[in-house]
Amino acid sequence: MTAASPADPAKAAQADETAETTEIAATVETVFRIESARIIAGVARIVRDVGLAEELAQDALVTALERWPESGVPDNPGAWLMATAKHRAIDLVRRKETYARKLAEVGRALEDISPPDPADLARTAEDIDDDLLRLIFTACHPVLSTQARVALTLRLLGGLTTEEIARAFLVPEPTVAQRIVRAKRTLAQADVPFEVPYGDDRNARLSSVLEVIYLVFNEGYSATTGDDLVRPALCEDALRLARVLAGLLPQEPEVHGLAALLEFQSSRIAARTGPGGEPVLLADQNRTKWNRLLIRRGVEALQRAGHGPYSLQAAIAACHARAIRYEDTDWTAIAALYGRLMALAPSPVVELNRAVAVAMAEGPAAGLKLVEALAEEPALKDYHLLPSVRGDLLERLGRHEEARAEFARAAALTRNARERALLLERSSG
Amino acid sequence: MPRYLSMIRVDEQNPPAEGPSPELMERMGALIEEMTKAGVMLDTAGLTPTSEGTRVTWSGGKISCTDGPFTESKEVIGGYSIVQAKDKAEAVEWTKRFLRTHEEFWTITVEVREIVAG
Numbered sequence: 001m002t003a004a005s006p007a008d009p010a011k012a013a014q015a016d017e018t019a020e021t022t023e024i025a026a027t028v029e030t031v032f033r034i035e036s037a038r039i040i041a042g043v044a045r046i047v048r049d050v051g052l053a054e055e056l057a058q059d060a061l062v063t064a065l066e067r068w069p070e071s072g073v074p075d076n077p078g079a080w081l082m083a084t085a086k087h088r089a090i091d092l093v094r095r096k097e098t099y100a101r102k103l104a105e106v107g108r109a110l111e112d113i114s115p116p117d118p119a120d121l122a123r124t125a126e127d128i129d130d131d132l133l134r135l136i137f138t139a140c141h142p143v144l145s146t147q148a149r150v151a152l153t154l155r156l157l158g159g160l161t162t163e164e165i166a167r168a169f170l171v172p173e174p175t176v177a178q179r180i181v182r183a184k185r186t187l188a189q190a191d192v193p194f195e196v197p198y199g200d201d202r203n204a205r206l207s208s209v210l211e212v213i214y215l216v217f218n219e220g221y222s223a224t225t226g227d228d229l230v231r232p233a234l235c236e237d238a239l240r241l242a243r244v245l246a247g248l249l250p251q252e253p254e255v256h257g258l259a260a261l262l263e264f265q266s267s268r269i270a271a272r273t274g275p276g277g278e279p280v281l282l283a284d285q286n287r288t289k290w291n292r293l294l295i296r297r298g299v300e301a302l303q304r305a306g307h308g309p310y311s312l313q314a315a316i317a318a319c320h321a322r323a324i325r326y327e328d329t330d331w332t333a334i335a336a337l338y339g340r341l342m343a344l345a346p347s348p349v350v351e352l353n354r355a356v357a358v359a360m361a362e363g364p365a366a367g368l369k370l371v372e373a374l375a376e377e378p379a380l381k382d383y384h385l386l387p388s389v390r391g392d393l394l395e396r397l398g399r400h401e402e403a404r405a406e407f408a409r410a411a412a413l414t415r416n417a418r419e420r421a422l423l424l425e426r427s428s429g
Numbered sequence: 430m431p432r433y434l435s436m437i438r439v440d441e442q443n444p445p446a447e448g449p450s451p452e453l454m455e456r457m458g459a460l461i462e463e464m465t466k467a468g469v470m471l472d473t474a475g476l477t478p479t480s481e482g483t484r485v486t487w488s489g490g491k492i493s494c495t496d497g498p499f500t501e502s503k504e505v506i507g508g509y510s511i512v513q514a515k516d517k518a519e520a521v522e523w524t525k526r527f528l529r530t531h532e533e534f535w536t537i538t539v540e541v542r543e544i545v546a547g
Contacts, residue, residue, distance in 0.1 A: 030518040034467070075529065125463070159515075236430035236513065240468035247466035270546065293472060293511065 021069045028064045031077040037157045041131035046089040051184030060085035133196045140209040143190045148183035158237045213241045253306025263298035264317035267291040283326045295321045309345045331360035348377045364396040384413035432544040433520040438504035456530040473510035
């Protein structure tokens with residue numbers, strides 16, 4: 001309606017109604033996004049099938065979109081959606097006689113169908129936590145491929161659309177959709193129980209969950225110097241998942257270790273790229289751009305961390321975060337922590353990082369000796385950081401000719417365009 | 430996933446006589462715990478009254494300090510929170526939930542502002 005148009009009460013009322021419906025639809029979608037993981041988890045406990053649970057949760061969303069414009073948004077929209085989805089789930093289970101033996105369990109689920117009584121909140125919150133944990137462990141179940149675990153976790157727990165996941169991982173959307181469908185089918189066919197693992201395989205299963213979150217984060221982190229903004233958003237999705245997991249498993253030191261690591265890494269994102277989007281090395285980063293809130297959260301999480309691989313990496317990240325200037329970095333402590341990481345989870349990449357720390361603590365010659373030992377390592381054959389680090393150390397030793405050759409080699413290996421430009425610049429002296 | 434600073438504005442001159450009820454504090458505690466567990470709440474705190482605050486102004490090349498209370502403002506910031514959410518709509522939805530923990534006799538305005546990234 002423009003100010004110049006003749007006043008038409010009927011039209012105005014209609015316009016108001018349309019605006020209100022649009023606003024309510026937006027509210028429904030927002031509430032659903034906030035609640036969807038919990039709803040899927042709560043429904044999955046009843047139907048014991050995450051694929052079906054997701055469909056029932058979507059049904060509840062559609063019902064809300066139909067009803068709320070008329071009835072108004074309920075006071076507790078999340079509880080409304082949860083109750084609606086659970087009612088559907090129970091109806092479905094009842095209709096299927098094959099599920100008769102599950103009715104005993106469902107009877108228990110019926111009790112929390114009505115909106116929660118404040119007195120029950122503590123118990124209900126614990127139930128929801130337990131359902132969420134089951135959903136996380138199911139989505140990251142070893143019966144699934146790593147790719148499937150990642151896609152399913154982002155879809156069910158991160159609330160990402162298949163389109164968002166496809167863009168983030170640079171694959172066609174139908175591929176991701178297929179991956180998710182197959183993953184749900186695999187879980188159903190393997191009859192994977194919807195439960196939190198206890199006993200012997202709990203640690204292995206928890207490692208699988210941590211690995212999925214770490215992979216998602218790294219996918220985003222490696223892309224923060226690219227030119228796509230969707231991929232770096234994965235860092236935040238992973239960080240949120242890590243925070244959620246730390247809230248659900250407060251007794252697990254390694255979960256806090258992962259959360260701390262991701263808080264520290266995230267605190268540096270804004271400083272990792274220059275004005276033209278070019279990558280900025282740790283030594284050259286403007287540390288005033290490091291996010292102090294995230295560093296503080298990292299320090300808090302680290303206090304609850306343990307001695308596992310993520311906790312050690314978090315401790316290393318903390319050493320960098322504590323240094324107000326690059327010159328203040330405690331490289332001796334970092335080298336020692338990499339040594340502990342090598343003893344715990346040896347890998348050529350960790351050894352390469354240890355070499356860098358040793359070079360900083362004891363001089364480039366000591367570091368180069370460790371790097372030379374990695375020259376024949378097959379796992380690092382195409383790893384651009386090996387020649388890149390070697391070039392750095394050679395340069396610091398005044399061996400410029402050899403250094404330039406290493407930078408040229410590294411430039412040929414990197415897949416990141418901006419990084420390649422930086423390395424080519426160094427290779428031409 | 431942007432971060433938002435929510436400034437909680439209250440009428441400092443006319444607060445509810447009996448202050449926050451234990452029930453309110455309990456509801457708020459439960460919500461903050463829920464938001465923390467959802468990975469949404471990054472930081473939150475209340476502030477002491479403006480009578481304990483000081484405004485430091487730079488104007489015309491001079492510094493001047495004014496001690497509180499700041500009675501000329503109808504509403505003053507009584508607390509803040511920093512949340513991380515997918516978009517503003519999500520941050521606003523959590524804000525509504527925060528406000529609903531209060532009894533009807535409260536008048537509170539929460540200003541939700543996105544924090545500039547980088």
